[in-house]
Amino acid sequence: MNWIEMTDEAFRDLLRAFFAANVPSHLRNHPHRIPRWAESKDWYLTLASKGWLAPNWPREHGGMGLDAGKLLIYFSEIERAGIPRLYDMGLYMLGPVLIRHGTEEQKQTYLPKILSGKHLWAQGYSEPEAGSDLANLRTTATLKDGEFIVNGQKLWSTFLDDATHMYILARTKTGTRKQEGISFIIVDLASPGITRRLIKTLAGQDELGEVFFDNVRVPYENLVGPLHNGWGLAKDLLEFERLNNxxxxxxxxxxxxxxxxxxxxxxxxxxxxxxxxxxxxxxxxxxxxxxxxxxxxxxxxxxxxxxxxxxxxxxxxxxxxxxxxxxxxxxxxxxxxxxxxxxxxxxxxxxxxxxxxxxxxxxxxxxxxxxxxxxxxxxx
CATH class of the missing domain: 1.20.140.10 (Butyryl-CoA Dehydrogenase, subunit A, domain 3)
Structure with a gap:
């Protein structure tokens, strides 16, 4: 089905009818918290099987390929139907970065697993001393014998409790401007040396958390983009993030x-x-x-x-x-x-x-x- 060629009215009617018939009642109008993966998994997979899970991805990568106008219609109908936020770090953050900067092997490895829900992603950007001043990060990834050895801490990571993987920024070179010498690296959260701790918010929710890396070994092929040039990718991702947020x-x-x-x-x-x-x-x-x-x-x-x-x-x-x-x-x-x-x-x-x-x-x-x-x- 070519959504781009549909009129806005027809596209809106299509979404509205599908959401009305298929969104589980227990997920509708969830103003209090983001439902956990066990609660939202079936709906996530329903959207995936329909081809409606990644509205902002190109169609050749399994997305809907929507233009900005239809993307707004998509989001407005999501909100109108009372559909909660899904586990979307892979969909709206990592996915577009991999499509733009990843190797073919990385695209073939990670993009399908985002769509299938086999990989659930968290973001490893902020640190105790690097929040809004992200370039001040201290987490290091030292290259040794074809692997990165990661040490440090990441903070305020959403969806950390169910996440299987995390994309992080880590310092791979010192003695340069703080925006230089940073790399963008994918980490399997099942790797030895990783400790997670959830953080309860003022609203009583615990979808945020912090991660500690203690000599975590990460394969070199998990590097996205050039070594030491992760800041450019980070700015790209922040571009997607700021557009999304x-x-x-x-x-x-x-x-x-x-x-x-x-x-x-x-x-x-x-x-x-x-x-x-x-x-x-x-x-x-x-x-x-x-x-x-x-x-x-x-x-x-x-x-x-x-x-x-x-x-x-x-x-x-x-x-x-x-x-x-x-x-x-x-x-x-x-x-x-x-x-x-x-x-x-x-x-x-x-x-x-x-x-x-x-x-x-x-x-x-x-x-x-x-x-x-x-x-x-x-x-x-």
Whole structure:
């Protein structure tokens, strides 16, 4: 089926009908947490068998090959159906990097296993002393007898509990600028010398974690791209990540929950609340337009450039404003519901989840620095 040649309306109808008929009821409208692999595996494999799992991959690699417009439709219908986030580090982060920079052997080895769910991926970028200043990383990968010996620590890795593999940045050369001498390496998390520890968040979730590497031996063929030149790949991946984290998915999902609550309780009839709600909806519509623009640039091969940082700021701060209004409207009901076994609103949990959104994937202060220096050419 050629989705590209379908009209937007026909494509939307196709997605909507399939999601309505096939999304398991226990996965719908999961505002509180990301379902674990055991819960989402069947749906992941259903999308894979349909060929709908990797909307942003080229069709020759098993993806849908969607343009930016249809990618937005895909995500909006995902959110409309209440479908939760899948284990997507391989789909939206590593996959595009391998397609662009990996060897043919790496593509044939890893891409099919991402689509089949045999490999579940976590990201090994941030460290205790290298978060937004990622080039300050200290994890080392020393080349010895045709292998890398990896030592160090990675922090804030999503989906770590079920992950089978991790892609990491490690320092392979010293005595150079900190952006140089870094390599992009794939690590099997079953390797000896690896210790994992989960981290419980303020919202009571534990999908984050940290990893310790103690003389972990990694084959040289797990190097992606040239040795010592992983920073270029990292910037590519961050480009994908910032486009993904700058997508309208998060605020759109939050606005859908706020809308459902507002309609059921009649609070949107209040002129003051209606005005604030309308402003948020307009902010989101503007962001959708901007996201479509950057998506088209990436699809055309032009790259999105440093100005893509605006999307991450826009998306996460809109998400926070929606969460603020939602919690304000639910009041005591939203706070008390958080402590119950069945939270009917998810308002307080959404509020908790919205706080770190402006920090992860490069905090918004850093994104504004990028915009100031590299786009507006302001002095340091």
């Amino acid at each position: 700058g997508s309208p998915k998060l605020p759109l999902s939050a606005l859908n929950l706020l809308t459902a609550y507002g309609v059921s309780n009649g609070v949107l009839q209040d002129p003051w609340i209606s005005s604030r709600f309308t402003q948020l909806r307009m902010d989101l519509e503007d962001q959708i337009t901007a996201y479509r623009y950057f998506g088209e640039r990436l699809k055309s091969g032009k790259g999105v450039g440093p100005e893509v940082s605006i999307l991450k700021v826009w998306s996460t701060e809109t998400f926070q404003r929606i969460a603020d209004l939602f919690l304000e409207l639910t009041g005591e009901e939203g706070i008390e519901a958080y402590w119950s076994d069945d939270d009917p609103t998810g308002a307080l949990r959404m509020f908790f989840n919205s706080r770190p959104a402006t920090i992860y994937a490069g905090c918004n202060e850093v994104q504004r620095d990028i915009l100031a220096k590299r786009v507006l050419q302001l002095p340091g």
